[in-house]
Amino acid sequence: MPYPLDVLHATFGFTQFRGVQAEVVGRVLAGERTLAVMPTGAGKSLTYQLPSVMLEGTCVVVSPLIALMHDQLRAAEAVGIRAATLTSADSNRAETIDRFRAGTLDLLYIAPERASTGYFRELLGSAPLCLFAIDEAHCVSEWGHDFRPDYRLLKPLLDQFPSVPRLALTATADAHTRADILDQLGIPAEGLIVAGFDRPNIRYAITPRDNTTRQIMDVIAEADGPGIVYAQTRAGTEKLAEALAASGRPTRAYHAGLDPAVRAANQAAFVASEDMVMAATVAFGMGIDKPDVRFVAHAGLPKSIEAYYQETGRAGRDGDPAVAHMFWGADDLARARQRIAEVEPHRRAGEQARLAALAGLVETAECRRAVLLRYFGENPPAQCGNCDNCLKPPATVDATVVAQKYLSAIFRTGQMFGTGYIEQVLTGKSTERSLTSGHERLSVWGIVEGEEAALLKPVGRALMLRDAVRANPHGGLEFGPGARAILKGEAELRLIVPPKRERRRRGGAGATPNPVGHPLFEALRARRREIAQETGLPPYVIFHDSTLRDMAMAKPASLSDMSRIAGIGARKLDAYGPAFLEVIAAHA
Structure with a gap:
């Protein structure tokens, strides 16, 4: 042997x-x-x-x-x-x-x-x-x-x-x-x-959902290659694909409801592309073995930390820098708890534990990677230097009093109304409903103003994360198990103060070290593209970007020289070596 x-x-x-x-x-x-x-x-x-x-x-x-x-x-x-x-x-x-x-x-x-x-x-x-x-x-x-x-x-x-x-x-x-x-x-x-779970080349970031399309467009603007955007519904994928086309990138949608031929064509186009954005449900999952995905964005909470790890793991498989950015909202938690209520009774405790762990990852002001790796039983350093919380440590504010007012308003209005109405009661915005319900005579009417009012939406999300508040089937808010400790002052609620939005151009933290614009590197990529079209193979199957980078730097003059470059075995050397040597010779 x-x-x-x-x-x-x-x-x-x-x-x-x-x-x-x-x-x-x-x-x-x-x-x-x-x-x-x-x-x-x-x-x-x-x-x-x-x-x-x-x-x-x-x-x-x-x-x-x-x-x-x-x-x-x-x-x-x-x-x-x-x-x-x-x-x-x-x-x-x-x-x-x-x-x-x-x-x-x-x-x-x-x-x-x-x-x-x-x-x-x-x-x-x-x-x-x-x-x-x-x-x-x-x-x-x-x-x-x-x-x-x-x-x-x-x-x-x-x-x-x-x-x-x-x-x-x-x-x-x-x-x-x-x-x-x-x-x-x-x-x-x-x-x-x-082997361990760490993917050090992936930069993790988690942000409350504001304007999802704009937020994802910002992620796309930073990235130098293809990406996947995970939406939670089939309709959501198609809507996102249409909206994200404004980025100038080719975009497609993928979900299980598409005609099989369309679904296969969209996947094939993504696999072959060097810059496409695919908006997809998790049906676009394990079948993706594309190494040059530069970003994965979640337009909502994934099902669990395991699912999040696997889905974000589709970015940066080639080892080059990549970004995983999650955008979430309190309504995601309501849907997740409804889903758990519908699973078999013997599985509910496990699903609830998974959701609690995911909420902890979302809410933390600590290193995201450390929280993620500890979940899988590892003992990582306290900081990784490559997640949003490490790169820009967030400020926090004690919002316990606002949370107590929020919970009091839910209780005094009968645990029947949604977030928008609770905020109206607390800020004293009179409506026909508040007049007829008699809520304007409540002690909680108009007790939040100024800087506290700006905390109401993040407080609502945080209470959902901590299971202090739950949405009932009709959309009204009711107490969860975590409400009592906050109301009685036995637990505090601290909020992360989100940093100011900075829009970055391509070449940011998710950029690859490819010498984009380098004449030889671009010529090698062009030849790879030609061979891919001729053979019907995805470009990365021919050579990874890292191999082309090494070619552009080493400038091999013979097949023997080329065989020393990582990623070029005997079969690929025979099949593609001469074509790439021609390109290198033309740029000598």
């Missing part, structure tokens, strides 16, 4: 492993069972792709989405790995099955629904196997944020082949979920490898 580092360089163009890759690959090559928890962008797919090249037989990869499989298939084939998918969307299934049985495939990608069928079990018995890889393994756990019942059927399948090593991979799993994955997939506790 060749040395792993030799195969790593020849196939992928890298001279050394990153992070825990070497440890994971070593366990796979030794025939061990392993669960690897690695952050997005840490090179999880390499940990099964490389063994698939080194070992006799086929590595069967269980993956949850057809789009993701086809994306990974393109990337594998581009470096010379013999790969195929077996899905309902494939027209060459007979040929794929023949190659699988003959042992001429390194990788076979399959969905969990197909993997659990009797036919596929029989097929596995007729083919040489070297490894089972279970991607997005958190889907196997009911404790995970993205549970898929078909993943629960995998263990009996795996157990039919006890001598074949199994490798489970995920970027998103807390301690409880990790333990469940180990149990559900038959992996021993000593097989757990946790």
Whole structure:
């Protein structure tokens, strides 16, 4: 068997492993069972792709989405790995099955629904196997944020082949979920490898929602590449896509309600683009393996910290700087609590704990990254230097008295009215409703003015976050469990004073270190674009921006020189090397 580092360089163009890759690959090559928890962008797919090249037989990869499989298939084939998918969307299934049985495939990608069928079990018995890889393994756990019942059927399948090593991979799993994955997939506790969750190249920022479109336009103005904007409804994605087109960027919408052909075309356009903005629901999720996404913006609260981590993790997979900016409102919390009320009773406590943790991340004046990493069981430094709270430590103000007045107004008006009306009562704005209801005679009428009045909206949001206030099904505000302690003065409420808005141009904190405007770098990108159009491949599958940066700096004069650049394996050197050498020679 060749040395792993030799195969790593020849196939992928890298001279050394990153992070825990070497440890994971070593366990796979030794025939061990392993669960690897690695952050997005840490090179999880390499940990099964490389063994698939080194070992006799086929590595069967269980993956949850057809789009993701086809994306990974393109990337594998581009470096010379013999790969195929077996899905309902494939027209060459007979040929794929023949190659699988003959042992001429390194990788076979399959969905969990197909993997659990009797036919596929029989097929596995007729083919040489070297490894089972279970991607997005958190889907196997009911404790995970993205549970898929078909993943629960995998263990009996795996157990039919006890001598074949199994490798489970995920970027998103807390301690409880990790333990469940180990149990559900038959992996021993000593097989757990946790690489850490930190994505230091992502700058985290969280801001109350004001004018969502304008706020997201500001994020786009800073970014030098493509981005994803997550909206909470299908209609919201289409509305945002239309509004964000004013940025001058190409924009598309993506949600499960679109015609499948339109949805596929929009995703393909995004994958191929170097500057598109995609407005999407979370349906635009695990199927995205695009490394050069420069920003992810949330136009509302995600479902949980796990979901937030995974969705923001789609930014900056190439290691270059990226931004994750969340914009939230109190109505997001009302919807979240309504959703929790509708889940099965045995899952409510877990969902409520997740929402409370997410509220803590939103409300904190501390380092966002530290809060995020502590949630996943890590012990990070107190400051990261790359989140909004670290870059510009926020001022805070004691708003406990205003909160007590707010709660008193809710109580004295019967816990029946929404935020707008409560604010009118507290500031003494007379309306027909306040007159007929007799609320203008209440002790809370008009007791908030001046600087306190400016705190009412953020106080309302903060009370929602702390579950001191809840919205009933009719939109009226009522007390939650956290109200009593604030009313009695047993808990204080401090607010973050939002910094003044500063609009920055491209080249801000989310900008990549690409030498944009450099004649050779731009010429190399243009040639990559031409090859992408000719081959039907996304530009990043040909070469990442970081590889083009290194080319522009090193100016290799031969294929031998070019082979020393990271990210250029033997297959890509043969396929694309001469075309890029021509560009470099023309700029010498």
